Amino acid sequence: MDALAARGNRSRAYPLAGNAIEFDRVTLARGGRVVLDGVSAAIRAGEFIGVFGPNGSGKSTLLRAILGLLPPLSGAIRVFGDPPARGSRSAGYLPQQRAALVDLPICGWDFVASAWRGDRWGLPLVSRRGREEVARAIARVEAQTLVQRPLSQLSGGELQRLLLAQALLGEPRLLLLDEPLISLDPHFQQAVISLVRDIQLAGEITVLFTAHDPNPLLGVMDRVLYLGNRRAAIGMVDDVITDQVLSRLYAMPIEVLRINDRIVVVAGHGPVEAEAHRHDV
Amino acid sequence: MFEYDFMRTAFLAGGVVAVAAGAVGFFLVLRNLTFAGHALSHVGFAGATGSVLIGVGALWGLLAFTVAAAVAMGLIGDRLRQRDIAVGIVLSLALGLGVLFLALYTAGAGEATAILFGNLLAIAPGTFWSLVALSAATLLALGVISRPLLFATLEPELAEAKGVSLRLVSVLFLAIVAVAVAEAAQVVGVLLVFALMVGPPAAAQRLVSRLGAGLALAVGLAIIETWGGIALAYATDWPTTFWIVLLSCLVYFASIFKPAIARSTTSHG
Numbered sequence: 001m002d003a004l005a006a007r008g009n010r011s012r013a014y015p016l017a018g019n020a021i022e023f024d025r026v027t028l029a030r031g032g033r034v035v036l037d038g039v040s041a042a043i044r045a046g047e048f049i050g051v052f053g054p055n056g057s058g059k060s061t062l063l064r065a066i067l068g069l070l071p072p073l074s075g076a077i078r079v080f081g082d083p084p085a086r087g088s089r090s091a092g093y094l095p096q097q098r099a100a101l102v103d104l105p106i107c108g109w110d111f112v113a114s115a116w117r118g119d120r121w122g123l124p125l126v127s128r129r130g131r132e133e134v135a136r137a138i139a140r141v142e143a144q145t146l147v148q149r150p151l152s153q154l155s156g157g158e159l160q161r162l163l164l165a166q167a168l169l170g171e172p173r174l175l176l177l178d179e180p181l182i183s184l185d186p187h188f189q190q191a192v193i194s195l196v197r198d199i200q201l202a203g204e205i206t207v208l209f210t211a212h213d214p215n216p217l218l219g220v221m222d223r224v225l226y227l228g229n230r231r232a233a234i235g236m237v238d239d240v241i242t243d244q245v246l247s248r249l250y251a252m253p254i255e256v257l258r259i260n261d262r263i264v265v266v267a268g269h270g271p272v273e274a275e276a277h278r279h280d281v
Numbered sequence: 282m283f284e285y286d287f288m289r290t291a292f293l294a295g296g297v298v299a300v301a302a303g304a305v306g307f308f309l310v311l312r313n314l315t316f317a318g319h320a321l322s323h324v325g326f327a328g329a330t331g332s333v334l335i336g337v338g339a340l341w342g343l344l345a346f347t348v349a350a351a352v353a354m355g356l357i358g359d360r361l362r363q364r365d366i367a368v369g370i371v372l373s374l375a376l377g378l379g380v381l382f383l384a385l386y387t388a389g390a391g392e393a394t395a396i397l398f399g400n401l402l403a404i405a406p407g408t409f410w411s412l413v414a415l416s417a418a419t420l421l422a423l424g425v426i427s428r429p430l431l432f433a434t435l436e437p438e439l440a441e442a443k444g445v446s447l448r449l450v451s452v453l454f455l456a457i458v459a460v461a462v463a464e465a466a467q468v469v470g471v472l473l474v475f476a477l478m479v480g481p482p483a484a485a486q487r488l489v490s491r492l493g494a495g496l497a498l499a500v501g502l503a504i505i506e507t508w509g510g511i512a513l514a515y516a517t518d519w520p521t522t523f524w525i526v527l528l529s530c531l532v533y534f535a536s537i538f539k540p541a542i543a544r545s546t547t548s549h550g
């Protein structure tokens with residue numbers, strides 16, 4: 001069990017007391033199949049957590065459970081001390097599914113604004129306060145020049161920034177970002193990462209950031225949560241991204257190489273991340 | 282032409298229906314549900330012929346069938362991959378039933394033609410007031426759900442996380458679509474509901490990208506096309522439906538060429 005159950009006790013002490021998220025022997029299932037089995041983990045308020053794992057290991061499922069969209073089969077989840085509540089304002093979310101957005105004829109501003117108190121009944125009119133919030137979120141992702149254009153005319157990376165703006169609406173204490181780097185070139189990946197890092201540090205926000213490749217996040221993550229084989233390991237990068245832990249999570253022999261400060265995860269037949277990217281759509 | 286009662290009724294009824302059809306159609310197109318709208322109108326055909334057979338006004342049979350079918354579609358859910366197939370099969374069953382009801386109802390082909398292609402110039406005063414009430418109800422209901430509907434349409438995953446019930450919104454919206462379809466069928470007939478509910482919003486969404494402007498333009502185009510159709514029918518003696526459908530097509534195809542023009546004039550940036 002050793003590192004698999006690691007709670008990152010080597011990590012530095014945080015000024016913020018308390019845990020943002022606690023998983024206590026949580027079992028999650030999708031479509032009748034168990035995806036995570038008896039996972040325990042604690043994430044402190046204000047931490048930046050990189051969430052990794054092979055495709056289908058349950059990264060998105062985990063985020064949905066934290067949002068209260070998927071009740072655990074057993075075990076308990078706590079978000080800021082309470083069970084997850086659907087519709088909670090404390091969490092900002094950037095979903096992974098976004099293919100449907102690509103050909104929308106709606107301009108960026110209206111798109112971002114649709115998420116402002118979008119759960120209320122009535123007309124989609126945005127109050128003055130709402131307009132200020134929307135404008136601020138758009139400014140934070142530096143998308144002011146994009147929002148007059150319809151989504152159908154935006155690139156993948158530009159769309160990603162608008163989605164991030166939506167996630168930031170309403171000053172959430174917790175940011176759940178599901179694969180925000182997909183379809184971004186390295187330059188924009190770095191831009192998104194440092195943007196999220198700035199926002200996180202300025203507001204002492206807890207961030208769960210799923211990705212395929214840990215390398216772009218090495219400088220900003222406080223700890224990693226690695227999923228695989230229905231289990232999870234949480235801890236410092238050096239404790240979790242190791243031959244031993246990953247071999248167990250991938251259920252096959254894995255070798256972790258360090259090349260010029262980059263981590264390369266190699267399975268029997270080649271680098272694992274390249275494999276993962278190929279399967280992703 | 283306004284000296285005739287039936288012309289005044291046609292303009293008023295057409296306008297009232299166009300407002301509801303344009304507004305509902307705007308969200309229908311945004312949600313990529315145009316096939317569902319099309320199917321609903323055909324399901325309505327069975328309802329209309331059935332109610333004529335038992336001696337009830339065609340509008341009520343239309344309404345009953347379209348609303349029932351809409352709720353069923355909403356419950357099946359957007360995510361079911363087989364949904365379009367299921368809808369298509371139910372739709373053909375409904376059309377088959379319509380044919381049966383027509384065969385049993387021996388009195389007239391005129392009634393069937395009116396159901397299939399609409400007859401705006403022969404709207405009875407009772408039907409007119411029913412249309413006004415239905416349009417008002419449609420717009421009111423749409424107003425109540427439009428905010429979560431928009432959120433659920435643009436960002437379903439996020440909307441769900443923020444507490445919007447996708448299923449509820451979907452069922453309510455399809456019920457509203459069903460009523461609008463039944464109304465639009467009075468104007469252009471069940472076969473051509475597309476012209477009123479899809480043509481104007483689709484053109485509007487090509488022309489503007491602001492939501493409010495798009496919605497207003499969709500409604501405006503629906504009204505203009507309807508009124509234009511009636512006026513042209515009066516002038517030519519050709520069917521109103523033909524003119525409305527023709528205008529709808531022309532406007533839509535004109536809107537397709539707009540971006541090309543805009544790009545060619547601003548391409549130096």
Ligand SMILES: Nc1ncnc2c1ncn2[C@@H]1O[C@H](COP(=O)(O)OP(=O)(O)O)[C@@H](O)[C@H]1O
Pocket residue numbers: 030031035053054055056057058059060061062
């Ligand atoms: N809507 C769904 N219905 C049933 N099973 C699903 C659904 N979404 C995902 N799954 C399954 O749940 C598992 C975890 O998926 P997911 O959380 O999306 O993985 P990841 O985000 O790590 O790639 C996979 O085996 C996937 O096939």
Ligand SMILES: [Mg+2]
Pocket residue numbers: 059060061096178179
């Ligand atoms: Mg995923």
